[in-house]
Amino acid sequence: MSGEVAEIALMTDDLDLIEERAESLAILIDRARAGDRPAFDQIMIRHQRLVVSTAWRILGNKEDARDAAQECFLRVYKYLKNFKRGEDFSAWLYRITVNVCRDHARKRGGAGRFVSFEREREEGGFASLPSRENIEEEAILSQEKNIIERALATLTKRERAVIVLRDLEGLSTEEVSEILGSSQGTVRSQISSARAKIKRFRDDFLKRKNRG
Amino acid sequence: MNCRRIQSLIPLYVEGDLKAGKARQVRSHLEECSGCARVSSEYQDSQQWLRSYTPPDFESDFFDGLRSGVLREIEAGEIEASRPRRSWFHTFGPRFALNSTSLALASLVVFAALVGLALYAYPSMGSDEVPPSYLRGDAGAPLVPGLDARAPSEIDWRLPDPKPRPPRPAPKSEAARDSGPAREGRIALATPGESPSAPPSPVAVGGEPLRKVLRIELQTGDPNIRIIWFAPSEPNAEDSKLIINAETE
Numbered sequence: 041m042s043g044e045v046a047e048i049a050l051m052t053d054d055l056d057l058i059e060e061r062a063e064s065l066a067i068l069i070d071r072a073r074a075g076d077r078p079a080f081d082q083i084m085i086r087h088q089r090l091v092v093s094t095a096w097r098i099l100g101n102k103e104d105a106r107d108a109a110q111e112c113f114l115r116v117y118k119y120l121k122n123f124k125r126g127e128d129f130s131a132w133l134y135r136i137t138v139n140v141c142r143d144h145a146r147k148r149g150g151a152g153r154f155v156s157f158e159r160e161r162e163e164g165g166f167a168s169l170p171s172r173e174n175i176e177e178e179a180i181l182s183q184e185k186n187i188i189e190r191a192l193a194t195l196t197k198r199e200r201a202v203i204v205l206r207d208l209e210g211l212s213t214e215e216v217s218e219i220l221g222s223s224q225g226t227v228r229s230q231i232s233s234a235r236a237k238i239k240r241f242r243d244d245f246l247k248r249k250n251r252g
Numbered sequence: 253m254n255c256r257r258i259q260s261l262i263p264l265y266v267e268g269d270l271k272a273g274k275a276r277q278v279r280s281h282l283e284e285c286s287g288c289a290r291v292s293s294e295y296q297d298s299q300q301w302l303r304s305y306t307p308p309d310f311e312s313d314f315f316d317g318l319r320s321g322v323l324r325e326i327e328a329g330e331i332e333a334s335r336p337r338r339s340w341f342h343t344f345g346p347r348f349a350l351n352s353t354s355l356a357l358a359s360l361v362v363f364a365a366l367v368g369l370a371l372y373a374y375p376s377m378g379s380d381e382v383p384p385s386y387l388r389g390d391a392g393a394p395l396v397p398g399l400d401a402r403a404p405s406e407i408d409w410r411l412p413d414p415k416p417r418p419p420r421p422a423p424k425s426e427a428a429r430d431s432g433p434a435r436e437g438r439i440a441l442a443t444p445g446e447s448p449s450a451p452p453s454p455v456a457v458g459g460e461p462l463r464k465v466l467r468i469e470l471q472t473g474d475p476n477i478r479i480i481w482f483a484p485s486e487p488n489a490e491d492s493k494l495i496i497n498a499e500t501e
Contacts, residue, residue: 093307
């Protein structure tokens with residue numbers, strides 16, 4: 041019984057903390073809107089990890105992620121006065137981040153880093169995947185991420201954005217559809233297609249690894 | 253659902269993206285089908301593998317550099333905060349401010365216009381007059397004659413003709429009119445065989461001379477049903493026929 045009481049008290053504390061945090065964010069936003077630079081800096085500090093990690097997952101490298109994150113915060117500053125009170129700030133920020141990353145990928149040329157699964161296979165991309173010995177070394181060197189990056193590079197830009205938000209950032213399908221401005225049905229279809237491509241890439245990778 | 257359909261749903265099933273009903277169907281299929289269960293397990297592993305794609309640990313210098321770059325651009329004035337977006341109403345609203353009275357008047361005008369339009373389109377709307385056809389049967393016979401507001405003489409009791417007819421000739425004499433097909437409700441005294449359309453005459457029984465009968469025809473609302481009643485009449489009723497139209501009763 042006392043355990044339950046303690047748990048409830050803890051939950052209440054958590055809720056208080058969340059409310060307090062949301063309230064303080066609203067105050068920071070109001071101050072930043074009025075031109076308070078330190079307040080805007082505080083907003084950036086709170087959300088920099090979210091923006092940078094999302095941009096990194098979409099663009100696939102640190103430099104591009106930094107450029108995209110910088111552009112993203114500049115857009116936040118520019119359009120902060122249009123942000124509606126009561127709206128989910130994180131969702132708004134995700135939307136801006138995804139749009140900036142798309143623009144960034146477009147500027148970088150064509151389809152960005154997107155390499156179709158078939159093209160990767162035809163061009164012998166899988167042949168350059170490490171052998172069993174190398175895999176062990178690469179695992180030690182944390183190169184697994186590089187392989188996943190290759191798997192993600194086989195997705196279209198839309199599929200990648202969807203899979204990053206849904207599977208890596210852990211947002212719900214509803215949130216993803218709102219952020220991307222697509223219907224839930226479209227988002228589900230893109231999620232399904234992206235997961236299937238990633239599995240196929242991984243299956244091929246595992247076959248090669250076991251053969252090697 | 254067959255295995256092919258199930259396997260197309262597995263990518264969504266593994267992360268709980270299916271609706272409850274479909275998820276239940278997939279789950280029950282996976283319990284029985286080892287092939288699909290293996291595919292599902294592979295998808296779960298693949299998703300686990302994907303989740304290991306975590307961003308590197310960015311140093312604090314990285315974030316400091318990012319923020320200072322943003323603030324530098326803002327201070328350089330290259331980025332200007334946009335003015336809050338104003339809706340059409342906020343932009344033009346104050347110039348055309350409507351108070352509650354003018355809003356009520358505007359609503360009234362719109363309502364009156366709609367009612368006028370409806371009356372114009374359906375002129376019968378709003379009339380208390382009940383069409384006489386409501387008071388008569390299909391064949392024109394009154395269902396409840398007393399309900400008709402018109403004088404009985406104004407009521408056309410004749411049956412409607414299903415086919416268009418040529419214009420009628422000048423009215424015949426009453427006797428001539430009665431010799432035609434009986435389409436009116438009437439009570440007539442007639443001798444047997446008087447009219448080709450008349451029913452067979454009462455048969456003489458035991459060689460007795462034929463007696464005159466009273467023939468009463470009643471046309472019902474259904475043009476196919478006519479009630480004819482023969483009754484013995486007085487011998488001195490002669491050949492005279494008495495036409496009693498319903499309107500004179």
